[in-house]
Amino acid sequence: MSQESRHIYADADALARNAAQRLLEQAHHCVAERGLFTLALAGGSTPRKLYSILATDPAFRDFPWKQTHLFFGDERHVPPSHLDSNYLMVSTTLLATGLVPAANVHRIRAEMPDANQAALDYDVELHSFFHALIRFNNCPRFDVILLGMGPDGHTASLFPGSKALEEKDRWVVANWVEKFSTTRITFTFPVLNAARLIYLLVAGADKADMVHDVLISSPRTVLYPVQRVQPHDGAKVWLFDKAAAAQLPRTF
Numbered sequence: 001m002s003q004e005s006r007h008i009y010a011d012a013d014a015l016a017r018n019a020a021q022r023l024l025e026q027a028h029h030c031v032a033e034r035g036l037f038t039l040a041l042a043g044g045s046t047p048r049k050l051y052s053i054l055a056t057d058p059a060f061r062d063f064p065w066k067q068t069h070l071f072f073g074d075e076r077h078v079p080p081s082h083l084d085s086n087y088l089m090v091s092t093t094l095l096a097t098g099l100v101p102a103a104n105v106h107r108i109r110a111e112m113p114d115a116n117q118a119a120l121d122y123d124v125e126l127h128s129f130f131h132a133l134i135r136f137n138n139c140p141r142f143d144v145i146l147l148g149m150g151p152d153g154h155t156a157s158l159f160p161g162s163k164a165l166e167e168k169d170r171w172v173v174a175n176w177v178e179k180f181s182t183t184r185i186t187f188t189f190p191v192l193n194a195a196r197l198i199y200l201l202v203a204g205a206d207k208a209d210m211v212h213d214v215l216i217s218s219p220r221t222v223l224y225p226v227q228r229v230q231p232h233d234g235a236k237v238w239l240f241d242k243a244a245a246a247q248l249p250r251t252f
Contacts (some may be wrong), residue, residue: 004237006215008245012203013022015241016049019199022237023050023144023183026197027064030143036133037068040187041094042146042156043075044088046203050146051094065100069129072108073145074157074186077118077174079111081177108172108185115174115183122185123172136233139171139194147192149202153210153224157184164188165225189228196234200226203241211240212247 001058009015023039030037041047054060072086080087087107095105106125112118149157157175158164164175167188172184192198214227215238222228229236229238240248 004238005235006238006240008136008240008242009246010242012049013241014047015201015203015239016053019050019146019201019239020057021052022199024053024060024063026144027068029151031064031067034114035067038071038133038140038143039068039069039124040073040142040145041086041090042073042148042201043089044148044201046148046201048089048093051090055094055097055099057061063099065104069093069098070100070105071126071142073147073192074184075110077110077115077183077185079091080107085110101162103108110185115185119170119172119174119185122159123170126171126191126221131182136194137190142191142195144197144199145187145192145195147198147209147229149199149200149210149214149226151206152179153214153226155200155226155229157186158189158228159184160225165228175177192229193231194234195231198229198234198236199236200229200232200236201245202238205243205246207244208246211244217250 009018027037029190054063075086076084078084107123109118122178126140135141149155152160154160159177162175162177164173164186170188171189171191175186176183214224
């Protein structure tokens with residue numbers, strides 16, 4: 001059974017700082033327990049703030065980067081120098097200071113012409129890395145996976161109506177996204193739901209309607225991809241800013 005908690009912060013900056021503190025604590029805990037911390041990153045503006053804090057704020061100087069391995073929960077089918085690339089965003093924030101060893105950064109080779117091959121290669125890389133590590137339901141057991149939520153209820157690159165929603169075996173797939181007429185490379189739900197801990201970072205007034213729909217209007221009806229994020233033996237933590245949580249009851 002998964003555990004779920006929800007927290008609301010004054011703004012996106014406060015949300016990002018709290019997430020950074022949570023990651024620091026989790027990283028130290030995992031390194032002390034197993035000598036390793038595995039973290040899957042998300043794209044978007046709120047994670048950007050989080051990554052900048054981790055890289056530059058002196059309060060996080062003791063983050064155990066040498067024992068931390070970074071992965072990407074999804075990526076656009078573009079080269080790493082493209083403005084839409086999640087890797088580019090991470091490289092200009094979290095990785096810019098050189099604190100993270102290059103060998104600890106496992107990026108998706110999304111510059112490959114064939115997105116399916118890029119997804120397959122990343123699937124193989126995950127199998128290789130987690131071969132000797134603990135798994136859950138034969139999936140990699142990430143210590144933490146960071147996720148966001150779009151106004152349409154998508155998470156990672158698992159969009160409403162897309163084929164990847166029903167993937168049961170592959171860990172990483174190329175997913176055609178009709179609304180953008182493009183392919184995204186993404187973790188699948190078996191991987192997401194094998195995680196020890198998932199942080200869902202949701203900021204901005206444009207998310208308020210969907211937050212209400214997901215948590216208030218249809219909490220027990222799976223209408224949106226984000227509702228399929230249910231760790232089988234882990235915890236899901238929602239982190240909202242006030243704008244995203246504006247339609248939630250005051251007693252929520």
